[in-house]
Amino acid sequence: MGQPHILILGPPGAGKGTQSGNIAEEYGIEHVTxxxxxxxxxxxxxxxxxxxxxxxxxxxxxGDLVPDAVVNAxxxxxxxxxxxxxxxxxxxxxxxxxxxxxxxxxxxxxxxEVSREELVDRLSGRRVCDGCGAxxxxxxxxxxxxxxxxxxxxxxxxxxDDRPEAVENRLDVFDENTTPVIEQYQxxxxxxxxxxxxxxxEVWGAIDSAVRERANVSE
Ligand code: AMP
Numbered sequence: 213m214g215q216p217h218i219l220i221l222g223p224p225g226a227g228k229g230t231q232s233g234n235i236a237e238e239y240g241i242e243h244v245t246x247x248x249x250x251x252x253x254x255x256x257x258x259x260x261x262x263x264x265x266x267x268x269x270x271x272x273x274x275g276d277l278v279p280d281a282v283v284n285a286x287x288x289x290x291x292x293x294x295x296x297x298x299x300x301x302x303x304x305x306x307x308x309x310x311x312x313x314x315x316x317x318x319x320x321x322x323x324x325e326v327s328r329e330e331l332v333d334r335l336s337g338r339r340v341c342d343g344c345g346a347x348x349x350x351x352x353x354x355x356x357x358x359x360x361x362x363x364x365x366x367x368x369x370x371x372x373d374d375r376p377e378a379v380e381n382r383l384d385v386f387d388e389n390t391t392p393v394i395e396q397y398q399x400x401x402x403x404x405x406x407x408x409x410x411x412x413x414e415v416w417g418a419i420d421s422a423v424r425e426r427a428n429v430s431e
Pocket of ligand 1: 250271277278279280283303382
């Protein structure tokens with residue numbers, strides 16, 4: 213078997229980005245994330261895909277899903293260039309899951325579980341560095357100097373979609389569209405549910421052992 217193919221599922225704010233970064237580093241595989249890919253291309257012209265809006269921006273700022281055709285194309289291209297990968301933020305609905313099953317096989321499916329109440333607290337207090345993308349929290353993970361990134365000195369900002377109305381909408385969109393995807397993957401032999409409310413180091417410990425058990429990775 214080649215490098216592991218890992219899927220990380222869970223609601224916005226569950227810690228998928230952080231833990232995917234750990235996985236990519238530990239196993240030397242690609243971190244493929246549709247959220248970051250779209251944030252870097254918010255104003256790309258998608259009008260030829262017969263979409264309601266001409267760019268991803270309007271969908272993203274409201275916390276709605278960007279149309280499948282756009283996201284499927286991003287993932288297809290990224291996966292064709294990767295040997296092993298951790299896929300973060302996709303699939304988010306059953307149509308995308310169907311599309312993914314035609315692109316590649318998956319060895320491990322991690323489902324990060326966090327209560328809605330905790331997610332609202334995490335997302336509404338999150339601040340992101342405009343330089344390196346590092347995440348902080350106004351209460352749970354404060355930088356040494358308010359508003360400034362500890363890592364690169366960049367400015368910390370609130371993501372447009374971490375504002376209260378967008379947060380509630382994103383969680384509703386998750387419940388409606390992505391919960392059925394997780395239910396479907398529960399039958400996958402590599403599926404494992406992870407308690408995402410533990411401290412990040414413990415979440416990582418649970419993920420690392422789950423991946424070692426299920427994927428054929430070298431020590
Ligand atoms: P994230 O950083 O994963 O929370 O994604 C931020 C936003 O990007 C989402 O609220 C959606 O608007 C868009 N997005 C990311 N991944 C997908 C996807 N798989 N399907 C549709 N929209 C997506």
